[in-house]
Amino acid sequence: MKTELFRTCPESGLQFHKPAENLMRIHAVLAVVMLLIGGLSALAVTLTRWPAVHLLPADKFYQLLTFHGVNMLIFWIIFFEIAVLYFCSSTLLKVRLATPRIAWIGFFLMVAGAVVNNLAVFGGNASVMMTSYVPMPANPNFYLGLILFAVGALIGCFVFLGTLVIAKEEKTYEGSIPLVTFGALTACIIAIFTIAMGAVILIPTYMWSMGWISHIDAAMYRLIWWAFGHSSQQINVAAHVSVWYAIAAIVFGAKPLSEKVSRTAFVLYIAFLQLASAHHLLVDPGLSSTWKIFNTSYAMYLAVLASMIHGLTVPGSIEVAQRSKGYTKGLFEWLRKAPWGNPVFSGMFISLIGFGFLGGISGVVMGTEQINIIIHNTIYVPGHFHATVVIGTTLAFMSLTYFLIPVLFRRQVFLPGLAKWQPYIFGISMMVFTLVMMGAGTLGVERRHWDMAFTDAALGFDYPASAYTLMGLVGLSGTAAIVGGAIFVLITVVSVFFGKRVESESNYGTATTRLLKAEPTITPAGGHEAAGKFGFAAPGTFAMAIFFLAVFVVYYAVNWKYLASVWPMS
Amino acid sequence: MNQETTDTKQPERVPIMQRIIDNPFLLLFIGVVVPTVFYVVWGIMELVTIPLAN
Amino acid sequence: MTSIQPPAEAIWWKQPLDRVEGTWIAIALVWSLIMFVMMPVWHIYGKQNLSNEAYRTTASAFQAKTQAMVDQYTVRTMTDQQIPVVKPPPGSDVYLLGRLWQWWPILELEKGQTYRLHISSMDWQHGFSLQPQNINLQVLPGYEMVVTITPDTSGDQTIICNEYCGIGHHTMVGKILVTEGGS
Numbered sequence: 001m002k003t004e005l006f007r008t009c010p011e012s013g014l015q016f017h018k019p020a021e022n023l024m025r026i027h028a029v030l031a032v033v034m035l036l037i038g039g040l041s042a043l044a045v046t047l048t049r050w051p052a053v054h055l056l057p058a059d060k061f062y063q064l065l066t067f068h069g070v071n072m073l074i075f076w077i078i079f080f081e082i083a084v085l086y087f088c089s090s091t092l093l094k095v096r097l098a099t100p101r102i103a104w105i106g107f108f109l110m111v112a113g114a115v116v117n118n119l120a121v122f123g124g125n126a127s128v129m130m131t132s133y134v135p136m137p138a139n140p141n142f143y144l145g146l147i148l149f150a151v152g153a154l155i156g157c158f159v160f161l162g163t164l165v166i167a168k169e170e171k172t173y174e175g176s177i178p179l180v181t182f183g184a185l186t187a188c189i190i191a192i193f194t195i196a197m198g199a200v201i202l203i204p205t206y207m208w209s210m211g212w213i214s215h216i217d218a219a220m221y222r223l224i225w226w227a228f229g230h231s232s233q234q235i236n237v238a239a240h241v242s243v244w245y246a247i248a249a250i251v252f253g254a255k256p257l258s259e260k261v262s263r264t265a266f267v268l269y270i271a272f273l274q275l276a277s278a279h280h281l282l283v284d285p286g287l288s289s290t291w292k293i294f295n296t297s298y299a300m301y302l303a304v305l306a307s308m309i310h311g312l313t314v315p316g317s318i319e320v321a322q323r324s325k326g327y328t329k330g331l332f333e334w335l336r337k338a339p340w341g342n343p344v345f346s347g348m349f350i351s352l353i354g355f356g357f358l359g360g361i362s363g364v365v366m367g368t369e370q371i372n373i374i375i376h377n378t379i380y381v382p383g384h385f386h387a388t389v390v391i392g393t394t395l396a397f398m399s400l401t402y403f404l405i406p407v408l409f410r411r412q413v414f415l416p417g418l419a420k421w422q423p424y425i426f427g428i429s430m431m432v433f434t435l436v437m438m439g440a441g442t443l444g445v446e447r448r449h450w451d452m453a454f455t456d457a458a459l460g461f462d463y464p465a466s467a468y469t470l471m472g473l474v475g476l477s478g479t480a481a482i483v484g485g486a487i488f489v490l491i492t493v494v495s496v497f498f499g500k501r502v503e504s505e506s507n508y509g510t511a512t513t514r515l516l517k518a519e520p521t522i523t524p525a526g527g528h529e530a531a532g533k534f535g536f537a538a539p540g541t542f543a544m545a546i547f548f549l550a551v552f553v554v555y556y557a558v559n560w561k562y563l564a565s566v567w568p569m570s
Numbered sequence: 571m572n573q574e575t576t577d578t579k580q581p582e583r584v585p586i587m588q589r590i591i592d593n594p595f596l597l598l599f600i601g602v603v604v605p606t607v608f609y610v611v612w613g614i615m616e617l618v619t620i621p622l623a624n
Numbered sequence: 625m626t627s628i629q630p631p632a633e634a635i636w637w638k639q640p641l642d643r644v645e646g647t648w649i650a651i652a653l654v655w656s657l658i659m660f661v662m663m664p665v666w667h668i669y670g671k672q673n674l675s676n677e678a679y680r681t682t683a684s685a686f687q688a689k690t691q692a693m694v695d696q697y698t699v700r701t702m703t704d705q706q707i708p709v710v711k712p713p714p715g716s717d718v719y720l721l722g723r724l725w726q727w728w729p730i731l732e733l734e735k736g737q738t739y740r741l742h743i744s745s746m747d748w749q750h751g752f753s754l755q756p757q758n759i760n761l762q763v764l765p766g767y768e769m770v771v772t773i774t775p776d777t778s779g780d781q782t783i784i785c786n787e788y789c790g791i792g793h794h795t796m797v798g799k800i801l802v803t804e805g806g807s
Contacts, residue, residue: 245628259636275604312648370666536644567774
């Protein structure tokens, strides 16, 4: 029997398989590289949309906006997600990673794809936005790069599934996989659907761009492309919810309130989350309202239900863990006494709040069939998805990175005093950014638009002064968020490449504790409700959830009211 | 859970829902088939049946 | 066991629900169903709905129909480009085409009257964004979308393109002029 190399991290007790560890490191490093170049282009984009600055000429603006979209929404996030998949399988299940060599092939395909795509965009003849809507043509390498990247990511997904199979066969765990691994499995399944749809649409589009196919139908392209484009962002939702659970466990030793509820919520994601690709097609010609209503609502909002469940159970599990440590005063002592100076926790909690209040509510509202009429393609849309993908996903991944620097990279965090502030600088400026964008969108300001003053247009239009003010705030808060992102990149890069080594011993050997045996939970007499209030195990979290619902209901009603004021249409 | 509650030595039967949730490949099947049927196939059917303009 | 470890119980499915979770799930489910029902309800009682009436067409066929309307109902032209201003009779079919980088022609409608607005693209994808009303529709080449609209405010409305369509995207601006009717 082949001896596999494992090391146990003395601080966290986590066990790393050497080939898996190398793969996690390289994927995380590439992810940060992508975040860096995506962030530089973000600065150019945001300074151009700031009306008083209006930095770039139109062609450069659209080029860098394309570059920003692809690098952030696809490359940064998926590189990091593959690292998360390997961590959640190999490390959490204490098992060797399946076929590390094939995993490396996947990695190199992803790198090649990212390079080919970015070079095409830099060439200047692929400024087609991430969506590359036909029949607007792009350099064929734009599509080819995405296809290569997707194949590489698909390999990563299969390595993850293979690792689950090995762990089960080698019995490295008993019973069911950990909840966090289950969440990663959810992300992996959505990724497989996503990538399959990407292949179905991008391969013909590549052939069309090469002149081998004469025509691609615009409506059909949008239908299939969004099954890829929107689902790819649903991978993130599943991944960052898993990261929330993981951080709750790492920082507080939190256990799920109930395995049944949390896992069922993930199953609702698996079945229904991808249907929301219809959000982008609500004002498209040709699709019926029946199709639109069923799909845009994730089949009766079952995936929204799942998110509302996670939104309760993640902080709920933290509250229960904190209460069992004695923080039982009032509704919120557990939260006040949380480690707000630890960026692993603060980033995760800002991510949770921002994702729920800003990204979640706005997403459901704009995804309502008729309300979409007053929101489609306005700058409200990027306002929404910066709340989900940047505050939700990116900030959650940043928090996890602060944990991984000592544990995975064996380095001390550089400038820990600054790291403490980074989630606040980034998270709060990003919250302002998304809010002012949504405000400008409500006033009709368009997304993906170089000049809201319509210079050189034969016919003009003046937005109200408030729209200009809001777009100025977009520029300001966007710049502040980029500063927060730059601090993260600086800390991460310096820590990983030049940081002081963590001193404790963590040598490689054969696995020692191959069997992770589950211990029975110790529940206080009367169940863990005993530490709570009113028979509720997590009364503070419940109060926050009710507040969330109230905001949700009011904002939803306000938007119907606003819709009712526009011209009647049928 | 306490195994003693069951008198027999047979471990407790795993409920069907838990067995479904514990099966990654069954979940993969669900996660691909549901959106393919409701979103993709249904959507394509609607697009191909759009009538021609006069 | 924590969330990063396997569940403590071999059988976790039968674990009873916490009261906090059970209550929240019930509330969230009710809210989800309310939001779901709101959409069909708005189709019945609301006034802002898309009919989803659409046809397959071609650029030349749609251009011909638009040209016929322009030939029949043009009342004047605007700007140096001599963009026709078309005043079709209330209740009629009106045509608007999007192309790089123009909405054509300019429509003059009467307040309170109903029109069947047909929209299509001659080339790439465009976005019909009526400001300051803030009505936004996707415009695709090869598809003719029909929306029955009733302008209920008078004054000028501007059509902006809000689907990125290349370097001149920001110059793609059109107009719908709404006059007080009844004269």
